[in-house]
Amino acid sequence: MAPTGIRLAIVDDHRMLLTALGEWIRAATTDIELVAAVSSWPDLLAHPQFPVDVVLLDLDLRDNLPISVKLRALGTVGVRTVVMSTYSEPAVVREALAAGALGYLVKSEQAENIVLAVHAAHSGETFVSARLIPQLEAGDxxxxxxxxxxxxxxxxxxxxxxxxxxxxxxxxxxxxxxxxxxxxxxxxxxxxxxxxxxxxxxxxxxxxxxxxxxxxxxxxxxx
Known part of the structure; x- marks a missing residue:
């Protein structure tokens, strides 16, 4: 059977955003297959399609589990992760990347850039929202x-x-x-x-x- 593309999972505890992200990605590309859209970390791990190729992961799922622990767990099974968040502080972005994320997106990012971030992560490359780069370069x-x-x-x-x-x-x-x-x-x-x-x-x-x-x-x- 020919490969169906990049197998993607989205994890976000905001149901409306979860639905919207799935629709945006399906409309923007045909080489990303959304196989899971769940609202919690346990739901991701228990999903029958897990592990996937790439995960779009909400930074703050309000489950008291540090993002570094989640990223390490995903990395051990070969899953590449792009973090999404409303937080844009440079230290937050650096921490996620240092912990193993291959991308960091603000939640208001355009669908085209979300697709680019997923493609980059799948290739082992880093993608960060363009609006965050000046802050990262400035340092704190x-x-x-x-x-x-x-x-x-x-x-x-x-x-x-x-x-x-x-x-x-x-x-x-x-x-x-x-x-x-x-x-x-x-x-x-x-x-x-x-x-x-x-x-x-x-x-x-x-x-x-x-x-x-x-x-x-x-x-x-x-x-």
């Missing part, structure tokens, strides 16, 4: 951190302990603590005080490492 405070340090900061700011971070990132607890020390030192050298967990969390929100919608959920982790 969080860009001084390594990819692993950004992961640690995002997880810690989301309430995970050093022990939990070590488990998620497959490192030792001491290594996780060392990353936190280096993060605070780098910010201190940049003239930014993140000595407390609350201050570090606020900086993570400002830099886009975690979303502002997490603010209330994180109150219970304040020290």
């Amino acid at each position: 405070d969080a860009s001084r951190l390594s990819a692993q340090e950004r992961r640690v900061m995002a997880l810690y700011s989301s309430g995970d302990s050093a022990k939990r971070i070590a488990t998620l990132l497959h490192i030792s607890e001491e290594t996780a603590k060392s990353h936190l020390k280096r993060i605070r030192r780098k910010y201190r050298l940049a003239g930014i005080d993140v000595g407390t967990k609350v201050a570090l969390r606020e900086e993570a929100i400002r830099s886009g490492l975690i979303g502002p919608d997490d603010r209330q959920r994180l109150e219970r982790y304040e020290s």
Whole structure:
């Protein structure tokens, strides 16, 4: 049987957008086969067509599972991922790309560019929405951190302990603590005080490492 094209899955918890994305892609190209359109991470993993070639993945599914964990899980089964989000902060984009995403799209992106991003990911190339590139090139405070340090900061700011971070990132607890020390030192050298967990969390929100919608959920982790 001849190949039917790129097998695509879309994951987004906004039903209307999920439907619209499917319609746009079907209308824009014939070489992408939409085989799954689901609203949650478990639904993707349980879908009979999974694993697929490429996944369009909503950054914030509100399931408390870090995007880095999802990207790592998809990568282990050979799935290439394009992240979609309303967040356009440079640190958010860098974190997704550093964690393994091959594309990053704002949700208002035109259908033609969504198709281009899927094609690029399938070929192992990176595609980022054009409007985000100037911000990425400008840099910010969080860009001084390594990819692993950004992961640690995002997880810690989301309430995970050093022990939990070590488990998620497959490192030792001491290594996780060392990353936190280096993060605070780098910010201190940049003239930014993140000595407390609350201050570090606020900086993570400002830099886009975690979303502002997490603010209330994180109150219970304040020290």
